[in-house]
Ligand SMILES: Nc1ncnc2c1ncn2[C@@H]1O[C@H](COP(=O)(O)OP(=O)(O)OP(=O)(O)O)[C@@H](O)[C@H]1O
């Protein structure tokens with residue numbers, strides 16, 4: 230069952246930062262995707278492509294002034310009627326946060342209260358959303374921290390956020406989000422600050438939550454290892470638009486958009502011949518066209534032709550592919566030649 234259906238989400242910053250005198254900054258331009266019960270949907274793309282803005286829009290946490298939000302985000306909570314997260318009044322949205330809807334933020338330090346011990350913050354969540362109190366709440370809090378890979382959790386519960394390392398703070402936040410067992414969890418780069426062993430532990434914890442509770446997880450990341458490790462479906466974002474959408478296996482086997490193809494081609498392969506160079510995507514996200522003028526990726530693309538500037542490419546089914554593999558490109562990379570074979574397999578990316 231689909232729990233979240235995002236339809237044509239767009240976010241434009243019109244305030245001073247986004248260019249008050251100009252037309253504004255289009256951070257997200259018509260993004261659509263769904264997340265089903267028990268599914269991990271990945272949102273992938275380089276810095277500045279609109280990942281965090283998408284998640285903040287869904288949580289209703291964008292600033293109220295200087296921002297224009299369009300589209301719909303239909304969320305099937307446990308109540309009778311689905312709601313549109315984008316048009317819900319703040320009070321109703323607040324009621325949904327916790328058991329229905331939770332988020333792990335990209336920046337762990339600013340998400341914790343600096344003057345309250347970690348233990349109080351975790352038990353507060355357990356009391357509010359699961360009705361646990363006193364010793365039972367403290368024991369569950371310690372158990373959660375331990376599952377998040379925090380050693381000596383009973384001592385840590387008495388400490389303040391500044392006494393924990395960045396990675397520990399992130400793990401404490403993940404523990405708090407998992408504690409609520411929400412229907413929909415949005416995780417914005419939850420493992421970026423962590424080393425790979427802890428990262429694997431966290432991914433396992435999140436996978437358990439998804440498998441056992443049927444949580445729908447929207448996993449936001451720029452790390453293809455994380456995608457390979459946990460995602461069922463993947464949406465690749467570029468300059469605020471989805472440029473490719475596919476199941477994880479289909480994407481790793483044959484990425485069709487030149488940007489997705491380049492992203493996968495820039496990951497080192499264990500079996501690559503000695504001395505072989507990586508193929509990074511050249512340029513930066515600043516070298517882009519605006520979508521109404523054609524394909525935003527054209528200035529960085531090796532397959533670019535004048536046709537790419539005719540109109541904004543549509544997100545359409547990849548010719549010959551099965552199972553909802555979509556691509557927004559006039560010249561998608563096919564299975565021809567060795568291009569697709571140059572990309573790493575899922576196992577190599579997660580290594
Ligand atoms: N409050 C704001 N005012 C103006 N522009 C903003 C604001 N927040 C974000 N943006 C712009 O929106 C775009 C998308 O930003 P976003 O934070 O979603 O990127 P991201 O994909 O999460 O990147 P990263 O991987 O670095 O976290 C960027 O161009 C950014 O400058």
Ligand SMILES: [Mg+2]
Pocket residue numbers: 280281282335417
């Ligand atoms: Mg971000």
